[in-house]
Amino acid sequence: MVAIHDYQGREQAYVKHVFLERYLERLVHKTASRYDRIVYVDGFAGPWQSANEQFQDTSFGIALRALRQAKATWKTNGREVKMSAYLVEQDSAAYDRLAGVATRYPDVEVKTFHHDFLKALPAILEIIPSQAFAFFFIDPKGWRFRLHDLAKMLQRDHSEVIFNFMFDFINRAASMKDSAIEQGVDELIPYGGWRKKLEQAEERGATSEDRKAILVDAFGESLAKIGSYNYVAETTVLKPLSDRALYCLCYATRHPKGIEVFRDCQLKALHEQAKARAATKVKHAEAITGQREIFESLHEMAPNVLETKLSAARRMAEKTLLELTPAAPASAKYAHIWPQVLAKHIVRLPDVNRIAARLRTEQKIIFPEWEPGKRVPQPNYKMHK
Numbered sequence: 001m002v003a004i005h006d007y008q009g010r011e012q013a014y015v016k017h018v019f020l021e022r023y024l025e026r027l028v029h030k031t032a033s034r035y036d037r038i039v040y041v042d043g044f045a046g047p048w049q050s051a052n053e054q055f056q057d058t059s060f061g062i063a064l065r066a067l068r069q070a071k072a073t074w075k076t077n078g079r080e081v082k083m084s085a086y087l088v089e090q091d092s093a094a095y096d097r098l099a100g101v102a103t104r105y106p107d108v109e110v111k112t113f114h115h116d117f118l119k120a121l122p123a124i125l126e127i128i129p130s131q132a133f134a135f136f137f138i139d140p141k142g143w144r145f146r147l148h149d150l151a152k153m154l155q156r157d158h159s160e161v162i163f164n165f166m167f168d169f170i171n172r173a174a175s176m177k178d179s180a181i182e183q184g185v186d187e188l189i190p191y192g193g194w195r196k197k198l199e200q201a202e203e204r205g206a207t208s209e210d211r212k213a214i215l216v217d218a219f220g221e222s223l224a225k226i227g228s229y230n231y232v233a234e235t236t237v238l239k240p241l242s243d244r245a246l247y248c249l250c251y252a253t254r255h256p257k258g259i260e261v262f263r264d265c266q267l268k269a270l271h272e273q274a275k276a277r278a279a280t281k282v283k284h285a286e287a288i289t290g291q292r293e294i295f296e297s298l299h300e301m302a303p304n305v306l307e308t309k310l311s312a313a314r315r316m317a318e319k320t321l322l323e324l325t326p327a328a329p330a331s332a333k334y335a336h337i338w339p340q341v342l343a344k345h346i347v348r349l350p351d352v353n354r355i356a357a358r359l360r361t362e363q364k365i366i367f368p369e370w371e372p373g374k375r376v377p378q379p380n381y382k383m384h385k
């Protein structure tokens, strides 16, 4: 398990890793039930500011443990799954540390690449067998990236991707009137018409949240378009001491199960983030004023920002569910509708199930095949308004 004490002064990386750990554990275990080969690709592996000798506070350390664990679990069930990790790092000092990791994981095929990620990518795509499931983690330090340069990777079948979208930098760059920077942001976010939307939002007095929604939605749309992904979603990592977004982990999948697991893990990471941030703020205030108790009690009394945000998300999910439900005589299967709701809002499948069941009792949605005794809709049920 990742541990907060490895992340002094970089609590944002703790939140990223809590999410990654939970997600990879579930993803690798689940996909290994179907695929005989799983490949994890870390394009910007580090180690980066790692404080842990075993690299338990790095993305590749977290991934290697998830691969090892899933392999061992399936082996006890008589199933052999080959696990691979392909790790790329450009910096020589970091690469020297990375290169030693393979010997610690003899049960996983570890290949390290001392290269620029884009240069290493064609060779990596070449060695991933076409029937393998691949998970790509793209976590660059900066934001200068031509998204189309990743097209072959994004278009690969049986794949998922998480891209760390450096919102704080990109948000500033998006308003700069410098042609090289403008071109850079256009190359990173080629679709979604974000520039016009930002201008219109600015005229209405856009908040940082409005700008984030426009930029991150457009980036998600670009990922989906280039890679033909059905579902894209993001989870935001805040700055440790202010309520502003630092970066957004943008996720793309073609599978409903992926978006279901993403939201489960996101919720856990958001609760962990709220706890870590409260502790960091109290520590910071104590360092400045020498008083701890007063700040602890102020934090306990503060309105629960996360809960407020999540209940707003549930209300918006209800609205989306109603909008997506066709009016009779048309109908749609519930299995087709719920993943679209999850892709748009920070809600879990059990939340949407409960909302759907309530809308049924309120006769706002009709499920003609609802069986007696069922408390939530089944995936194959047809639904209409």
Ligand SMILES: C[S@@+](CC[C@H](N)C(=O)[O-])C[C@H]1O[C@@H](n2cnc3c(N)ncnc32)[C@H](O)[C@@H]1O
Pocket: 043, 044, 045, 046, 047, 048, 057, 058, 059, 060, 088, 089, 090, 091, 094, 115, 116, 117, 118, 139, 140, 141
């Ligand atoms: C943000 S850190 C990665 C952190 C790591 N993913 C984690 O979560 O533990 C980015 C890393 O990418 C490396 N890097 C920067 N540019 C690169 C490039 N073009 N290709 C490969 N690695 C690069 C940096 O040296 C640094 O170690």
